[in-house]
Amino acid sequence: MSAKETTTRPSPGRDDRTRLGQEPTPDQMLEMYYYVCLARAVDERMWALQRSGKAAFVISGQGHEGAQVGTVYALDRDRDWLVPFYRSVAAVLMKGMPPAEIFLIQLGRDSDPSSGGRQMPGHYGHSRHKILSTSSPVATQLLHAAGIAYAAKVRGTGEVCLTELGEGSTSEGDFHEALNFASIHRLAVVFVVENNGYAISVPVSKQMAVPNVSARAAGYGIPGVTVDGSRVLQVYAAARQAVARARSGEGPTLLEVIVPRLTAHSSDDRQEKYRSTEELAHLPEHDPVRVFTAELRERGVLTPAKEQEIRAQIQLEVDEGTELAEAAPLPDPATATRYVYFEPDAGT
Amino acid sequence: MADKRFLDAIHDGLYEEMARDASIVLLGEDVGKKGGVFGVSEGLYEAFGEARVIDTPLAESCIVGVAIGMSVNGLRPVAEIQFADFIHPAFDQILSEAARLRFRSRNDFGCPIVIRTPYGGGVHGALYHSQSIEAFYAHIPGLKVVVPYTPADAKGLLVAAIRDPDPVLFLEHKKMYRSIRGEVPESEFTVPIGPAVVRRPGRDLSIFAYGLMTHEALGAAGQLQQEGIEVEIVDVRTLRPLDTKTILESVARTNRALIVHEDNRFAGFGAEIAATIAEEGFRYLDAPPTRLCGPDVPAVPFSQPFEDWFMISAEKIVHAARAVVAY
Numbered sequence: 001m002s003a004k005e006t007t008t009r010p011s012p013g014r015d016d017r018t019r020l021g022q023e024p025t026p027d028q029m030l031e032m033y034y035y036v037c038l039a040r041a042v043d044e045r046m047w048a049l050q051r052s053g054k055a056a057f058v059i060s061g062q063g064h065e066g067a068q069v070g071t072v073y074a075l076d077r078d079r080d081w082l083v084p085f086y087r088s089v090a091a092v093l094m095k096g097m098p099p100a101e102i103f104l105i106q107l108g109r110d111s112d113p114s115s116g117g118r119q120m121p122g123h124y125g126h127s128r129h130k131i132l133s134t135s136s137p138v139a140t141q142l143l144h145a146a147g148i149a150y151a152a153k154v155r156g157t158g159e160v161c162l163t164e165l166g167e168g169s170t171s172e173g174d175f176h177e178a179l180n181f182a183s184i185h186r187l188a189v190v191f192v193v194e195n196n197g198y199a200i201s202v203p204v205s206k207q208m209a210v211p212n213v214s215a216r217a218a219g220y221g222i223p224g225v226t227v228d229g230s231r232v233l234q235v236y237a238a239a240r241q242a243v244a245r246a247r248s249g250e251g252p253t254l255l256e257v258i259v260p261r262l263t264a265h266s267s268d269d270r271q272e273k274y275r276s277t278e279e280l281a282h283l284p285e286h287d288p289v290r291v292f293t294a295e296l297r298e299r300g301v302l303t304p305a306k307e308q309e310i311r312a313q314i315q316l317e318v319d320e321g322t323e324l325a326e327a328a329p330l331p332d333p334a335t336a337t338r339y340v341y342f343e344p345d346a347g348t
Numbered sequence: 349m350a351d352k353r354f355l356d357a358i359h360d361g362l363y364e365e366m367a368r369d370a371s372i373v374l375l376g377e378d379v380g381k382k383g384g385v386f387g388v389s390e391g392l393y394e395a396f397g398e399a400r401v402i403d404t405p406l407a408e409s410c411i412v413g414v415a416i417g418m419s420v421n422g423l424r425p426v427a428e429i430q431f432a433d434f435i436h437p438a439f440d441q442i443l444s445e446a447a448r449l450r451f452r453s454r455n456d457f458g459c460p461i462v463i464r465t466p467y468g469g470g471v472h473g474a475l476y477h478s479q480s481i482e483a484f485y486a487h488i489p490g491l492k493v494v495v496p497y498t499p500a501d502a503k504g505l506l507v508a509a510i511r512d513p514d515p516v517l518f519l520e521h522k523k524m525y526r527s528i529r530g531e532v533p534e535s536e537f538t539v540p541i542g543p544a545v546v547r548r549p550g551r552d553l554s555i556f557a558y559g560l561m562t563h564e565a566l567g568a569a570g571q572l573q574q575e576g577i578e579v580e581i582v583d584v585r586t587l588r589p590l591d592t593k594t595i596l597e598s599v600a601r602t603n604r605a606l607i608v609h610e611d612n613r614f615a616g617f618g619a620e621i622a623a624t625i626a627e628e629g630f631r632y633l634d635a636p637p638t639r640l641c642g643p644d645v646p647a648v649p650f651s652q653p654f655e656d657w658f659m660i661s662a663e664k665i666v667h668a669a670r671a672v673v674a675y
Contacts, residue, residue, distance in 0.1 A: 113456070155423070
């Protein structure tokens with residue numbers, strides 16, 4: 001692990017059941033706001049690196065930041081698990097992964113802690129942050145989340161496991177198998193479906209016959225909730241309920257968060273081919289950065305001075321992270337055969 | 349030593365490991381109160397409780413996927429797929445997840461799981477209860493594939509698999525559960541994953557086999573001996589990692605190789621052994637490395653004459669061995 005922590009991390013928010021239902025404090029709102037904006041800035045830098053020829057590929061989380069920050073903020077970030085997917089930029093930042101580590105995988109560097117330059121960008125993971133390594137087949141991770149939660153139950157660790165997926169992943173068999181297993185055993189899993197309306201180019205109307213993913217919760221006897229991903233505090237309130245329910249042994253929740261996909265599927269996609277100009281023009285209305293900024297300004301939580309301070313801090317953190325990653329060495333091909341199996345001398 | 353059936357040896361291995369280590373859990377279809385459809389996990393539910401002996405929903409991807417998650421968070425799961433024929437829905441979890449977790453995280457995460465499953469024909473199981481599946485899985489870097497023949501190996505290799513830090517596919521020939529008996533040490537022991545073993549020394553021909561085919565090959569060796577042909581039987585035991593050293597040393601002694609497996613011939617595991625011998629042991633050879641394998645029809649057909657036609661018997665091995673020796 002060579003990525004240095006570039007900023008002072010706010011302390012993780014422990015899930016305090018006595019506060020359940022209460023609003024977060026202004027400081028907590030600002031902390032969430034910080035991560036929403038940080039994730040956007042990191043994401044924009046990922047695209048800049050790709051457009052300038054330094055990164056081969058981008059899979060973006062723009063539009064998903066409110067959903068991810070609002071849900072992960074409800075976890076005990078030291079104790080609980082995150083099982084992410086490839087758009088989880090904001091989620092992994094919120095869970096403790098510094099921007100530098102995201103740029104290291106983005107640039108395929110040797111010191112990339114997610115994979116040591118072995119995986120495509122977007123495939124985050126690190127045991128230190130209790131973020132499980134990500135693959136590319138969709139929905140496979142939901143069963144891992146169920147298994148992690150089963151182990152937590154048997155071992156009595158009290159951990160909750162939050163896992164994220166897109167609405168397209170709900171068509172996979174593993175989605176059903178994971179919700180079914182987690183419900184049968186009342187496991188401490190929060191399934192967060194970030195519904196951005198598209199699985200690459202296929203609209204949600206061709207993905208499912210019901211209007212909302214959350215409707216499917218009824219088939220498992222668990223709560224299904226749909227919230228607006230641009231309303232970060234509402235996402236957080238719903239996630240806190242889901243986490244509290246999980247922690248107390250009542251079982252999983254299917255939490256659907258409606259988000260806009262602000263970019264193409266990836267840097268290899270041209271979304272103008274399947275999304276109308278009019279649709280694209282309306283996307284900013286649901287942009288969580290924009291909506292959350294307006295909300296916090298209106299509440300008087302986000303003052304112009306505070307906003308400037310946050311933006312400056314983010315700029316610094318993103319610049320430092322980029323510099324560190326760009327300066328980091330590429331992997332040596334001679335190391336490519338390592339760790340196919342356990343190596344006794346390498347430790348774990 | 350105690351005389352045990354193949355099935356009892358596996359049962360004992362599971363029982364003793366679960367008694368030793370509370371992090372070991374068993375999951376699969378009907379593994380609980382019923383004790384498994386073949387009775388391998390008989391009594392484990394009563395001994396260790398429903399939290400550690402888990403009757404899962406009828407969903408193979410779920411069984412393996414959940415086991416992966418458990419292993420990430422401190423448990424040592426032993427997953428049972430009821431018949432190898434039904435493992436295919438879990439292929440993605442095995443290939444894309446279990447076998448790659450260590451490599452893709454550069455050693456940050458490991459995946460210590462065992463997937464046990466009965467395979468093979470000769471039990472009137474037809475197309476969907478007779479398949480051999482090893483070729484699909486032996487192809488996967490990051491996965492280990494084990495096929496025991498003796499009851500002692502079944503127990504020792506299973507214990508080694510449970511203690512292994514990487515995912516292991518453990519294939520049990522279902523015809524052997526109640527038909528194969530053998531001496532099993534009563535004290536705790538393991539048989540290391542990897543090394544092959546010479547079951548019978550001989551000078552005229554090496555036969556490479558695993559699982560039930562080792563049994564048939566040993567039967568053939570007895571008949572061939574009466575004809576003056578001394579056959580060496582190498583029980584490969586572990587398909588991945590493959591013990592090429594023992595294989596090549598045997599060919600160096602006998603100068604002839606016959607590879608026997610029940611799985612289909614085309615791109616079957618025998619091709620890997622034959623290619624290894626051809627590439628690395630060419631100078632030893634007096635005859636082409638030869639394969640005797642299941643015929644290339646989709647799977648074992650049901651009716652008795654069909655099944656007899658498909659299955660490889662000692663007699664078929666005798667015929668094939670004579671031809672290689674006469675080359």
